[in-house]
Amino acid sequence: MALGFAGAIGAGIFFGIVKFMFNSQSNSVFSMEDLVDTEAEVLTPIPVDGLGEIAYVINGARCTLSAKTVDGSSIERGSTVIIREIVSNAAVVQQKLTLDEIELKDMESENGEDKKQRSNAENN
Secondary structure, eight states: OOOHHHHHHHHHHHHHHHHHHHHTTTOOOOOOOGGGEEEEEEEOBBBBBBBBBEEEEEETTTEEEEEEESSSBBBBBEEEEEEEETTTTTEEEOOOHHHHHHHHHHHHHHHHHHHHHHHHHOOO
């Protein structure tokens, strides 16, 4: 009787461990729409109006995909981009800007406007 009881306990523990491990397996199935708004890294530079290659991680798996930019601009290798949509098995991406890059663009824009205003004032 004690042997049967010990066997039942052992079988219960084994079943519990197997069930736990089975439920903790990750599912690598996803749809292309799941990639929208996902960050990715540019592997192959994206030329002006051309295709490059990006790498992204989804469900713990690293994958690659052809990519072009939203506005047709170029993006360098190693840049971080955000996938905006998927069209014909290619990602349409937009470069992710840091706060420093945004501030730099704002400063360049302001300097350009200042130069235009000075040029207009000199011509008048």
